[in-house]
Amino acid sequence: MAHEVELHRRGFIVLAGAGLILGWAPAARASAPEAAAFTQTFLRIDTDGTVTVLAKHLDMGQGVWSGLASIVAEELDADWSQMKVEGAPAAPEYKNLVLGAQVTGGSTSIANSWTQLRTAGATARAMLIAAAAQRWKVPASAIVIKKGVVRDASGHQAGFGELAAAAAALPVPTEVKLKDPKDFVFLGKGFQRLDTAAKARGTALFGIDVRLPGMKIAVLARPPRFGGKLKTFDAAETRQVAGVTEVVQTPQGVAVIADNSWAAIKGRTALKLSWDDADAELRSSAAILETYKALAGTRGGMISLQRGDADQAMARAHRIVEADYAFPYLAHAPMETPTAVCRVTDGLCEIWGGIQSQTANQKAAAAILGLPIEKVLIHTLLAGGSFGRRATLDSDWIVELAEIVKATKAAYPVKLLRTREDDITGGYYRPMAYHRLRAGLTSGGEISGLTQTLVTQSILYGYPFGAEAPPKSDPTATEGNLVDRYDVDDATLRWIPGQAHVPITLYRSVGNTHTTFAKEVFMDELARAAGRDPLAFRLAHLGSRRRQAAVLKLAAEKFGWGGKPAPGRAWGMAVQEAFNTHVAQMVEVSVAGGEFRVERVVCAVDCGFALNPDNVAAQMEGGVGFGLSAALHGEITLSGGIPDQTNFDTYPILRMSETPRGIETYILNSGAPPTGVGEPGATPIAAAVANALSAATGTAFHQLPLKFPAA
Amino acid sequence: MPMALSINGQLHAVDAPADMPLLWALRDILGLTGTKYGCGVAQCGACTVSADGSPIRSCSVTLGDLADVKITTIEGLTGSTAKAVQDAWTALDVAQCGYCQSGQVMAATALLEATPKPTDDEIEAAMNGNLCRCATYVRIRAAIRAAAASLGAPHGA
Numbered sequence: 001m002a003h004e005v006e007l008h009r010r011g012f013i014v015l016a017g018a019g020l021i022l023g024w025a026p027a028a029r030a031s032a033p034e035a036a037a038f039t040q041t042f043l044r045i046d047t048d049g050t051v052t053v054l055a056k057h058l059d060m061g062q063g064v065w066s067g068l069a070s071i072v073a074e075e076l077d078a079d080w081s082q083m084k085v086e087g088a089p090a091a092p093e094y095k096n097l098v099l100g101a102q103v104t105g106g107s108t109s110i111a112n113s114w115t116q117l118r119t120a121g122a123t124a125r126a127m128l129i130a131a132a133a134q135r136w137k138v139p140a141s142a143i144v145i146k147k148g149v150v151r152d153a154s155g156h157q158a159g160f161g162e163l164a165a166a167a168a169a170l171p172v173p174t175e176v177k178l179k180d181p182k183d184f185v186f187l188g189k190g191f192q193r194l195d196t197a198a199k200a201r202g203t204a205l206f207g208i209d210v211r212l213p214g215m216k217i218a219v220l221a222r223p224p225r226f227g228g229k230l231k232t233f234d235a236a237e238t239r240q241v242a243g244v245t246e247v248v249q250t251p252q253g254v255a256v257i258a259d260n261s262w263a264a265i266k267g268r269t270a271l272k273l274s275w276d277d278a279d280a281e282l283r284s285s286a287a288i289l290e291t292y293k294a295l296a297g298t299r300g301g302m303i304s305l306q307r308g309d310a311d312q313a314m315a316r317a318h319r320i321v322e323a324d325y326a327f328p329y330l331a332h333a334p335m336e337t338p339t340a341v342c343r344v345t346d347g348l349c350e351i352w353g354g355i356q357s358q359t360a361n362q363k364a365a366a367a368i369l370g371l372p373i374e375k376v377l378i379h380t381l382l383a384g385g386s387f388g389r390r391a392t393l394d395s396d397w398i399v400e401l402a403e404i405v406k407a408t409k410a411a412y413p414v415k416l417l418r419t420r421e422d423d424i425t426g427g428y429y430r431p432m433a434y435h436r437l438r439a440g441l442t443s444g445g446e447i448s449g450l451t452q453t454l455v456t457q458s459i460l461y462g463y464p465f466g467a468e469a470p471p472k473s474d475p476t477a478t479e480g481n482l483v484d485r486y487d488v489d490d491a492t493l494r495w496i497p498g499q500a501h502v503p504i505t506l507y508r509s510v511g512n513t514h515t516t517f518a519k520e521v522f523m524d525e526l527a528r529a530a531g532r533d534p535l536a537f538r539l540a541h542l543g544s545r546r547r548q549a550a551v552l553k554l555a556a557e558k559f560g561w562g563g564k565p566a567p568g569r570a571w572g573m574a575v576q577e578a579f580n581t582h583v584a585q586m587v588e589v590s591v592a593g594g595e596f597r598v599e600r601v602v603c604a605v606d607c608g609f610a611l612n613p614d615n616v617a618a619q620m621e622g623g624v625g626f627g628l629s630a631a632l633h634g635e636i637t638l639s640g641g642i643p644d645q646t647n648f649d650t651y652p653i654l655r656m657s658e659t660p661r662g663i664e665t666y667i668l669n670s671g672a673p674p675t676g677v678g679e680p681g682a683t684p685i686a687a688a689v690a691n692a693l694s695a696a697t698g699t700a701f702h703q704l705p706l707k708f709p710a711a
Numbered sequence: 712m713p714m715a716l717s718i719n720g721q722l723h724a725v726d727a728p729a730d731m732p733l734l735w736a737l738r739d740i741l742g743l744t745g746t747k748y749g750c751g752v753a754q755c756g757a758c759t760v761s762a763d764g765s766p767i768r769s770c771s772v773t774l775g776d777l778a779d780v781k782i783t784t785i786e787g788l789t790g791s792t793a794k795a796v797q798d799a800w801t802a803l804d805v806a807q808c809g810y811c812q813s814g815q816v817m818a819a820t821a822l823l824e825a826t827p828k829p830t831d832d833e834i835e836a837a838m839n840g841n842l843c844r845c846a847t848y849v850r851i852r853a854a855i856r857a858a859a860a861s862l863g864a865p866h867g868a
Contacts, residue, residue, distance in 0.1 A: 060843045
């Protein structure tokens with residue numbers, strides 16, 4: 001198979017040492033290809049001129065592999081057609097400079113790679129020029145590079161491939177000059193993604209597609225309740241299923257191993273299992289939410305943010321507005337379930353998959369398999385979505401795989417297939433959350449005093465990773481809250497950690513998924529109470545937040561806010577700053593016969609300098625769809641601790657017929673350095689839709705998913 | 712006993728139980744991994760292949776049901792309609808994660824072969840069973856319209 005050939009080739013890429021040059025593993029070179037002519041930490045140049053960028057980040061759909069390559073291409077003055085990308089190995093020099101480990105998240109990929117990859121491209125460029133200068137015996141200043149062609153004034157000309165080996169032999173310059181952004185010839189103008197043709201032809205390789213000689217497929221029977229443990233199992237019938245080759249117990253459950261996926265799935269169904277639920281979560285999600293609601297009325301937890309005296313300011317207020325907002329657990333449901341392949345040969349472990357937390361995954365596998373960290377090679381492939389699911393802090397999906405490899409004594413390569421049911425019922429959800437907001441209004445319609453109490457599980461410190469009570473505030477729980485995002489002199493944010501033995505994790509835009517809704521729906525409620533236009537009311541409280549105000553104004557101008565919706569139509573808006581990117585969305589909904597549809601979305605975004613405006617638009621379109629999916633459908637409920645939803649029939653996601661026919665994106669280039677677009681676009685839409693529905697019906701919407709018509 | 716399956720114009724002898732869904736035979740036995748697993752219960756469309764020209768969910772059709780049926784997968788997709796669809800997909804950068812796109816391209820090709828000039832409502836009706844978690848639906852719609860336009864254009868245009 002072509003894929004196997006490719007994997008063998010990839011298999012020989014080894015950990016880079018502390019130096020600049022990527023090495024090739026002598027032990028694994030039995031049939032290694034020729035080394036590239038020119039290799040640095042972040043790029044290789046082959047003799048045919050191909051420039052391969054080693055991407056330290058995962059492309060899970062956000063287009064970041066192409067984005068990273070575009071930065072190198074600009075400084076290198078390469079032609080886009082000569083650029084390729086592959087996942088970098090797991091190694092210290094590939095750490096995320098913001099997050100401190102090799103991990104993709106927080107919409108940081110481009111921001112933290114910006115200077116690093118510009119420098120890498122400029123360094124390679126300087127070395128190619130030096131090589132050409134030597135060869136042609138001309139000063140370096142006489143040489144220019146344009147679209148991958150190196151030239152001097154006297155008619156010499158060469159491609160990168162011809163100069164690569166000579167360039168590699170030269171000393172690496174310690175200082176290089178980066179371009180002035182006004183001299184960019186490629187970035188900012190728009191380019192096609194490098195992976196798009198392969199994805200249209202079905203040839204893009206995902207972790208679930210990896211096939212190795214002798215590989216077996218495993219599926220894992222896990223406890224039906226979170227925190228449950230295996231009591232007994234009987235695999236007699238399972239072993240009778242044609243194709244099943246082995247059944248092993250692991251710390252996580254019982255793995256059925258077979259020659260193919262179907263045999264493994266059938267074999268698992270035939271298992272007889274009993275579980276010990278002594279430490280399991282037995283409550284329903286409704287019961288858990290009740291405890292959160294009760295907590296919201298207390299002064300427990302901790303004050304995460306405080307300015308002035310909110311209580312005194314509210315005592316002076318003309319009137320008080322209060323509202324509660326409730327949010328369910330959400331499953332990420334990436335189309336490719338998190339599935340990975342592991343092989344151990346001669347003390348060398350290799351893992352293939354859409355790996356999002358290379359450092360953590362590598363450490364976890366090494367610990368389980370009793371190997372030094374450098375003996376675990378991570379092959380990061382394209383991921384069929386993630387939305388945070390692959391970035392679990394405990395590396396759950398890689399731990400499960402490594403434990404199966406350990407239990408089978410690494411006798412063969414194993415693919416641990418996660419079925420959709422495993423995915424939807426398997427936890428690691430966006431946490432449930434409950435907000436209580438209370439604010440005073442002056443007679444002039446200004447906010448006078450504000451308190452926000454937020455009850456939600458801690459992602460960073462809570463179950464299952466550590467202590468029940470987090471030692472300090474957790475931005476993943478509170479980011480994007482109203483106290484932090486609007487100018488209110490007297491305001492208090494209280495965070496009360498909710499407790500549930502339900503594993504949770506990061507989810508596209510994280511805390512902003514619920515804080516934006518509570519913040520922006522409450523702002524509309526305050527505006528209505530104050531008798532003010534929601535745009536004017538927001539702008540009046542965004543004085544110091546000029547970039548948010550600017551995207552709101554741009555969206556309003558493009559949308560035509562200030563006019564009047566047609567009969568049967570209604571408008572709404574919301575704005576958020578998430579991960580240093582600023583997004584405003586305005587929507588038009590149609591309402592008829594107890595149903596509604598989002599007809600039009602105008603999105604204005606300031607993500608600093610936009611490397612590829614079309615990809616920014618794509619991420620805004622996808623973000624709108626992702627957020628709308630949660631607004632219309634997203635909900636995991638538990639009965640007796642067991643998830644009620646199991647597959648797309650019970651956990652529906654957005655369909656084409658529900659997608660607005662018009663989503664317009666306008667980019668406001670503030671001139672700031674680039675910031676991420678993978679997450680921020682998903683945040684405002686739910687609130688914008690709720691606000692439009694409130695405008696249409698006169699009732700407020702206080703929970704997600706939206707219950708329409710409101711009860 | 713091996714079964715004879717017609718896949719992409721070739722007969723393959725597949726040694727697998729008759730109750731095995733086509734999806735797993737394609738992916739695990741024949742190595743045709745362009746067809747994707749998404750749900751296993753015909754709810755998402757990621758596994759869409761063509762059976763005698765009609766789109767089917769390969770996760771929910773067993774090998775035993777496929778005697779005398781000609782299967783085409785994304786790897787074997789040919790013809791001017793398929794090319795127009797894939798070219799439009801590429802030109803508009805439809806894919807994000809791309810995992811569902813094999814199924815989307817199969818469904819879109821089947822739509823345009825049956826209905827060369829679909830309306831937006833016809834596009835939605837044909838494509839509504841193909842889920843995309845990245846929500847690339849806006850561009851899928853646009854790419855189908857673009858492909859239809861290119862197929863309808865005068866020769867040489």
